[in-house]
Amino acid sequence: MKTRTVLTAAILAASLTSVGQAQTLRWAYSGDSLTLDPHAQNEGQTHTVAHQMYEPLLHRDMEGKITPALATSWAPLADNANVWRFNLRKDVKFHGGQDFTADDVVFSLNRAKMDTADVKGLLTSIKEVRKVDDHTVDIETNGPNPLLANNLTNLFMMDEGWTKENKSEVPQDFANGETTFASANANGTGAFMLVSRKPDEKTVMKANPNYWGKGTFPLEVTEIVFTPIQSAATRVAALLSGEVDFVQDAPVQDLGRVAEQDKLKVVTAPQNRVIFLGMQQGKADLETDSVEGKNPFAEKKVREAMNIAINRAAIKKVVMRDQSSPTGVIMPPFVNGWTEALDVVPETDVDKAKKLMAEAGYGDGFSITLNCPNDRYINDEAICQAAVGMLGKIGIKVNLDAKPKAQHFPLIQNRTTEFYMLGWGVPTFDSHYVFNYLAHTDADERGSWNNTGYSNADVDKMIVSLESEVNLDTRNATIAKIWEQVQSDILYIPIHNQVLNWSMRKDINFGVQPEDQPHFKYMSFAK
Amino acid sequence: MLSMIIRRIGQSILVLLIVALVAFSMFRFVGDPVSVMLGQEATETDREMLRERLGLNNSLLVQYGRFVGRALEGDFGVSYRTGESVAAMIADRAPATIELALFSGILATIFGITFGVITAINRKGFFSQFIMTTSLIGVSLPTFLIGVLLIWLFSVELGWLPSFGRSGVTQLGSWWHTSILTLEGIKSLILPAITLGLYQMTLIMRLVRAEMLEVLGQDYIRFARARGLPLRSIYFDHALKNTLVPVITIIGLQFGSIIAFSIITESVFQWPGLGLMFINAIYHVDIPVMSAYLVMVSIIFVAINLIVDILYLFIDPRIRDAANAGASE
Numbered sequence: 001m002k003t004r005t006v007l008t009a010a011i012l013a014a015s016l017t018s019v020g021q022a023q024t025l026r027w028a029y030s031g032d033s034l035t036l037d038p039h040a041q042n043e044g045q046t047h048t049v050a051h052q053m054y055e056p057l058l059h060r061d062m063e064g065k066i067t068p069a070l071a072t073s074w075a076p077l078a079d080n081a082n083v084w085r086f087n088l089r090k091d092v093k094f095h096g097g098q099d100f101t102a103d104d105v106v107f108s109l110n111r112a113k114m115d116t117a118d119v120k121g122l123l124t125s126i127k128e129v130r131k132v133d134d135h136t137v138d139i140e141t142n143g144p145n146p147l148l149a150n151n152l153t154n155l156f157m158m159d160e161g162w163t164k165e166n167k168s169e170v171p172q173d174f175a176n177g178e179t180t181f182a183s184a185n186a187n188g189t190g191a192f193m194l195v196s197r198k199p200d201e202k203t204v205m206k207a208n209p210n211y212w213g214k215g216t217f218p219l220e221v222t223e224i225v226f227t228p229i230q231s232a233a234t235r236v237a238a239l240l241s242g243e244v245d246f247v248q249d250a251p252v253q254d255l256g257r258v259a260e261q262d263k264l265k266v267v268t269a270p271q272n273r274v275i276f277l278g279m280q281q282g283k284a285d286l287e288t289d290s291v292e293g294k295n296p297f298a299e300k301k302v303r304e305a306m307n308i309a310i311n312r313a314a315i316k317k318v319v320m321r322d323q324s325s326p327t328g329v330i331m332p333p334f335v336n337g338w339t340e341a342l343d344v345v346p347e348t349d350v351d352k353a354k355k356l357m358a359e360a361g362y363g364d365g366f367s368i369t370l371n372c373p374n375d376r377y378i379n380d381e382a383i384c385q386a387a388v389g390m391l392g393k394i395g396i397k398v399n400l401d402a403k404p405k406a407q408h409f410p411l412i413q414n415r416t417t418e419f420y421m422l423g424w425g426v427p428t429f430d431s432h433y434v435f436n437y438l439a440h441t442d443a444d445e446r447g448s449w450n451n452t453g454y455s456n457a458d459v460d461k462m463i464v465s466l467e468s469e470v471n472l473d474t475r476n477a478t479i480a481k482i483w484e485q486v487q488s489d490i491l492y493i494p495i496h497n498q499v500l501n502w503s504m505r506k507d508i509n510f511g512v513q514p515e516d517q518p519h520f521k522y523m524s525f526a527k
Numbered sequence: 528m529l530s531m532i533i534r535r536i537g538q539s540i541l542v543l544l545i546v547a548l549v550a551f552s553m554f555r556f557v558g559d560p561v562s563v564m565l566g567q568e569a570t571e572t573d574r575e576m577l578r579e580r581l582g583l584n585n586s587l588l589v590q591y592g593r594f595v596g597r598a599l600e601g602d603f604g605v606s607y608r609t610g611e612s613v614a615a616m617i618a619d620r621a622p623a624t625i626e627l628a629l630f631s632g633i634l635a636t637i638f639g640i641t642f643g644v645i646t647a648i649n650r651k652g653f654f655s656q657f658i659m660t661t662s663l664i665g666v667s668l669p670t671f672l673i674g675v676l677l678i679w680l681f682s683v684e685l686g687w688l689p690s691f692g693r694s695g696v697t698q699l700g701s702w703w704h705t706s707i708l709t710l711e712g713i714k715s716l717i718l719p720a721i722t723l724g725l726y727q728m729t730l731i732m733r734l735v736r737a738e739m740l741e742v743l744g745q746d747y748i749r750f751a752r753a754r755g756l757p758l759r760s761i762y763f764d765h766a767l768k769n770t771l772v773p774v775i776t777i778i779g780l781q782f783g784s785i786i787a788f789s790i791i792t793e794s795v796f797q798w799p800g801l802g803l804m805f806i807n808a809i810y811h812v813d814i815p816v817m818s819a820y821l822v823m824v825s826i827i828f829v830a831i832n833l834i835v836d837i838l839y840l841f842i843d844p845r846i847r848d849a850a851n852a853g854a855s856e
Contacts, residue, residue: 034608042565115576121569172610183610199609200807201692201799229691229797230806233675237690241682375810406558406812413562413574445570 023525024223027518028235028244032200032228037183038156039108039117040172047154048517052205052224053095054156054188057086057105058149062522064272064334064429064514066149070100070157070189074149081144081470082127088135092212094159095186095193102131107160109139116173122151122427125467144468146475150428162187191217191521192224202227211521218524239264239503246504248516252323252378258503269512270325271500272332273425275377277310277370277387277493279303280418282453288369288418290397296368297418301360303490305353308346309394310387312495319382324496329487330424330434332497334514337431337479342487353394365395371417372400373408378498384421387495412451415442420451423498427515431479435463439486454491535836539829544595546825550818551591560607560812581607594818603822604815608807613819616804622703623693624793624800628785630707630716631724636778639728640767643735647743648762658732665729674722674795681718689715691797719796723789727781734777738770776835783831787824 033049034041051059057071071086092100109129112119125145130138141148163169168182186194191213192205203226207219227244229235232251238244239258250258250266259266279297280286286295296302312326329342357363372384381402388398398419403411411417426433440447440463441455462482469475500512507526513519561574561583578584582593597604603613642662646655665673682690695712698704706712742748743766751761790802797803801820808816 035610040610118565121573180610198799199611200803227692227797230803231671231795231797234678234691234795234797237675237678237683241686241690243682243690404558404810406560406563406810407556409562410559413571445572448570 022222023220024225025221025246025520025523026225026227026244027246027248027520028227028229028238029248030228030230030232030235033203035172035183036186036194036197037168037172037180038158038188039112039114039119040183042118042121042154044516049203049226050156050186050188051154051190051517051519052192052521053186053190053194054158055190056155056157057088057152059153059519060429060513060515060517062511062513062519066153070105076144076470077138082141084139084141084145084148085132086137086139088137089212090135092189093210094162094189095208096159096162098159098161098187100157100159100189101134102137104157104160105129105137106131107163108157109155111158111163111169111171112155114171117171119155122155125151144470146468146470146472147428147430147432150430154427157189158182159187191219192221195223200228213521217521219521220524221520224520246502246508246510246518248500248502248518250501250503252321252501255321255323255501255503263506264503265506267502267504267510267512268323269500269514270333271425271498271516272334272427272429272514273377273423273498274327274330274332275380275383275421275423275495275498276330277306277495278412278420278422278452279306279493280451280453282455283418286368286418288399290367291362296360296362296366299360299362300490301356302362303493305356305360305394306391306396307490307493308349308356309353309396310390310493310495311348312345313348314390315383315386316496319379319386320496320499323378323499323501325499326496327494329483330438330492330494331426331431332514335426335429335431335434337476337483339480342483350393357394357396362395365397367397367399368419369399369401369417371408371411371420372402373405373421374402376405376408377421377423380421380423383495412449415451417451422449424449425515431483432463432466435459435466435482435486439463439482439491452491454489456485456489459485531840532837535833539833542829543822543825547595547598547818547822548591550821551594552587554812554814554817555587557809557814557817558812560814563812564607598819598822603819606808606813606816608811608813608816613815616816617801617819617823618702620799620801620804622705623798624786624789624802626705626707627716627719627723627789627792627798627800628782631720631722632727632778632782632785634720635724635728635731635781639731640735640774642728643732644739644762644767646732647736647739650740662729662732665725670722670726670791671795673725674718674792677718677722678795688718690718693799719792719798722795723785723792727778727785730781731774731778734774735770738773739766742766742769779831779835783827786827 029045031045033046034043035046036050038050038054055069057069058066058074059069061067070089070092072089074084074086077083077085088102088105094100106129109123109126111117113123113126114120125141125148126139127142128140130140132138139148163182166181168180172180172183184197189212191208191211193208195204195206197203205224207222211219213219229238235247236250236254236258239247239250240261255266258264281295281297281303283295285293286297289296316322316324316326326345327343328345331338333343357365370384370388372381374381384400384402388400391398412420412422424434424438436446437449439454439459440450441460442450459482462478466475466478469478500516502510502512504510509524509526510518510522561577565573565577582590601614605612606616642658646658649655678690681688692715693706693712694715695709696704696706697708706716748761748766751765789800790806792798793800793802794806804816805820807813808820
């Protein structure tokens, strides 16, 4: 009898240790993935969830570096810079057992270019996708595109047969409104397979036993349980009470409490998103200011005064509780073109700013309305409030108008705001993306977020030249030149780069991914 | 009498139409759905195309007419955010909210009546004073604060109950799911139910107490005492029964508002019901979901009011006579 008990205990203990290696990761975030259809939405959390199950040809690893995924190598053809050749990974299978081949790549990229695909904006430069053989694909672009690879990191590969069988050839269209099979099911090549999903409630994934990356990645997570929890206080409570293991977005005021816990830790890194203020400097007269017949923002000295009146260190300390990295340029540090010299934070000097205002003829100041979102960036409204006080010191009386993002962004898109806050992420990790949307003259497809009225023909020409320049040294020299011009014109008032704080169980080894996209195949656990 | 009922139904439909119109004209101030739906890379052409496809370029009245026309056929459109049919979303979310509302309604009724009776019978006792004081907290603290306090106490500090979500869900048939069949599910129901029902409980308790005090002072109670009836029978058979008419009316009316205003409780506890769905819809300017939800809530209120009105006709002969007289004029 006694031996049997001992034996049972031993077996139990043995089975417990083997269970100990199976790691379930309970993960919480404020929002849910919008759809499982990988091409239907171009949105952060939707991509993050998709990345666990689907894979692109290449992706950004936990440091933000481009890494091979389903393609093993890629380069433009020697004799034709318009064509990129991708060599595909062999012996890769979808979760359903189908082989991954060149046909799937052609199918997936064409699907992502359809009208109802929200990701089509990333693929505008692609003219045609051609199969060369089963494991080689050529992508032809309209003119040379040195950044093609940067645009493919969130373009997921689906199985042609599976998608067609389930009548999901066309990406889910919220306007026409059928829920497609692909929006509720997933069949990718990724490290995790979908087990179950209830939108806004819970999504469960388990490790893919046939994943090609075995040996390449830690793959220690065997199951992922993802729960969206909207209320920030509840999300933190769930972490503190041990009901979840990993939270991407604990509010800054609670980070101290999380870090104090014995079983938890907070890992911090800069995020790919810069926050800044824009000023309408092109109009002859502003509507929301107190100056008649003139536009104070058109005066460079006024912009310079504003730039040095903002005390970024104080915003970091008081508003952001140290969770930001102040900057002097509107690009995060990972972006190609970033230098330490550009990043230097302008020194706050209220006296000099006042002098500049007087020299510009605004010694008595003026008033202006600042439009600000209140639910988009970390502490967005509080940052604007701080800026109001700081600008007040140099005589600029700012009326703050803070609104939800759904009302704020149309003001910028419709060019109805004259002084506004905007945040910008750079998914291609290249300066061209910043210039093209924020500095190029607002015309046709370019400059679509440039609400400053800034228009400089030389800058425009240089921006366009970046798109086809394949010599990287020449290209980088042009980027530096554009920055020099834009910085000396004080086009925007940079404030800071946001910082990501991932809170997790102490035994988890995981770095912070600059795009806020955890890839759980990289996660490992302390033994 | 029949004409009175028909007139009431007609008025109810008019109220529904007006609610829908007011809701519709408000949506223009919620923001632009298109800017939320498309990413930052979208061009003005893309936005214009999507606006056209969604019919957002039509005038308010055209959009309203289209909405009412489709709603009459039971089609509430498709969510801008998830692409699901709104009717299906509501059907899927309703069981969670109704279950939560029922559970908290029952809790509120049982405890409300019990505490009400206790505090009325034994006005000066320590227990009664304690309940009366703490009930002030229930009335005056905002719901989200109560929720967060309960989470802090029972989940973070004591670790007894889950802090969020609806777990242990069992599917019953094709259109109902419940969490009351598993221990895990009941545990996840307790905190949100208390949060949602606390205000109703204190309301019922104070109402029962006031009514009881009034009834206990009346002659027939004194006669009952004089006849030497046992106290239990006096309090519960005679007094309590006579206090219940207004209490039942309040419980009925409050039930509608529990369902309609579970928004805060649901977002604090991440309870996957209608309130959470509505909050998400506002956040994403999901107009079809918002309009369907508002119409649904107004239907609940109008229906409850209609039923109460009709019940009065049967209960109170004075109203019935007045109605009959009016009809014959």
